[in-house]
Amino acid sequence: AQSVTQPDIHITVSEGASLELRCNYSYGATPYLFWYVQSPGQGLQLLLKYFSGDTLVQGIKGFEAEFKRSQSSFNLRKPSVHWSDAAEYFCAVGADSSGSARQLTFGSGTQLTVLP
Amino acid sequence: ETGVTQSPTHLIKTRGQQVTLRCSSQSGHNTVSWYQQALGQGPQFIFQYYREEENGRGNFPPRFSGLQFPNYSSELNVNALELDDSALYLCASSGPTGTGWETQYFGPGTRLLVL
Numbered sequence: 001a002q003s004v005t006q007p008d009i010h011i012t013v014s015e016g017a018s019l020e021l022r023c024n025y026s027y028g029a030t031p032y033l034f035w036y037v038q039s040p041g042q043g044l045q046l047l048l049k050y051f052s053g054d055t056l057v058q059g060i061k062g063f064e065a066e067f068k069r070s071q072s073s074f075n076l077r078k079p080s081v082h083w084s085d086a087a088e089y090f091c092a093v094g095a096d097s098s099g100s101a102r103q104l105t106f107g108s109g110t111q112l113t114v115l116p
Numbered sequence: 117e118t119g120v121t122q123s124p125t126h127l128i129k130t131r132g133q134q135v136t137l138r139c140s141s142q143s144g145h146n147t148v149s150w151y152q153q154a155l156g157q158g159p160q161f162i163f164q165y166y167r168e169e170e171n172g173r174g175n176f177p178p179r180f181s182g183l184q185f186p187n188y189s190s191e192l193n194v195n196a197l198e199l200d201d202s203a204l205y206l207c208a209s210s211g212p213t214g215t216g217w218e219t220q221y222f223g224p225g226t227r228l229l230v231l
Binding site: 004032034036041042043044045046049051090092094096101102103104105106107108109 | 161173174224225
C-alpha cells in the first residue's frame with residue numbers, strides 16, 4: 001500500500017526567506033504526486049502536481065517541487081516566502097484503490113508559520 | 117465555472133444519530149470522492165463514486181455510505197454516529213481528462229462535531 005511521510009510537523013521561516021517542505025512517499029509503481037495547501041477552516045487548494053516528464057514542476061503562487069525517484073521524494077520549494085503563505089501543506093500520492101477508484105493518500109501535513 | 121460546494125458548513129450531532137452531508141461537483145466532473153480529516157491529521161479516503169456507482173472504498177465501516185445523483189452531486193451518510201466521527205469531511209470532484217489520472221478539486225468541507 002502507498003504511504004506519504006512529511007517529516008516536519010511545523011516549520012517557521014521569516015518573510016522573504018526561502019522555504020523547503022519535505023515529502024517522502026512509498027509506492028510500488030510510478031507515482032502521481034501532489035501538493036495541496038489548506039488555510040484555517042478551508043478546504044484543500046492544489047498547488048502543483050507531477051504525473052510524468054520533467055521532474056521539476058512549477059505551480060501556483062511561486063511554488064515548485066522536484067521529483068527525485070532515487071530518493072522517493074517530492075519536496076516543495078519557494079525562493080521567497082510571503083506572509084500569506086502561512087498555512088498547512090499536504091503532500092499526497094495518487095494511486096488506484098480497491099475497485100477502480102483513484103484515491104489520494106495524504107501525509108500528515110506541515111504547518112508553516114511566517115514571521116514578519 | 118463554479119467550484120465544488122458543500123453543505124452544511126458546520127453540524128453538531130449526538131452519538132447514535134445519523135447525518136447526511138452534501139456536495140455539488142465542479143462543472144463537467146463526473147467523479148466524486150469523500151475524505152475524512154480528523155483534527156491535526158491529513159485527509160483519509162472514504163470512498164469514490166463514478167457515474168452513480170461506488171467504485172472504491174477506503175478503510176471505513178459500512179455505516180459510512182454514499183450516493184451520487186445523475187447531475188453528479190453527491191451525499192455522504194453516516195449512521196450510528198460515534199465520537200470519533202468528529203472531523204472535517206471533504207468532498208473532491210474530478211473529471212475525464214484522457215491523461216490517465218484526474219486531478220481532484222476539493223470543496224471547503226463540512227465540520228461535524230459529535231457529542
